[in-house]
Amino acid sequence: MLEAHDVAEVRRLLDRGKSHRAIRAITGRSMKTIGRISRREPVGRQPRTRTDAGVMYPDKRMPPVRCPRHGLVYPPCLACQVEAVANRSNGGYP
Numbered sequence: 145m146l147e148a149h150d151v152a153e154v155r156r157l158l159d160r161g162k163s164h165r166a167i168r169a170i171t172g173r174s175m176k177t178i179g180r181i182s183r184r185e186p187v188g189r190q191p192r193t194r195t196d197a198g199v200m201y202p203d204k205r206m207p208p209v210r211c212p213r214h215g216l217v218y219p220p221c222l223a224c225q226v227e228a229v230a231n232r233s234n235g236g237y238p
Contacts, residue, residue: 154167154177202230203219
């Protein structure tokens with residue numbers, strides 16, 4: 145788990161002009177994590193919001209993707225999830 149002081153240390157080293165590889169050698173963090181910190185992207189696991197029925201809301205921080213049934217959507221496709229819940233509740237009949 146990445147702590148706030150770890151992120152602060154990486155940002156401090158970036159501000160001093162250290163390269164990503166040098167920061168990796170100093171902190172032991174991955175290049176991907178260092179890149180995310182330098183771009184100010186969220187690091188670590190992000191919580192997902194669920195409804196009572198177990199449907200996950202789309203994450204608008206992610207780029208849209210093409211759902212084969214519903215076109216361009218933010219993942220996960222909410223329409224697919226609603227259909228799945230409806231099919232479970234009525235015995236699989238649409």
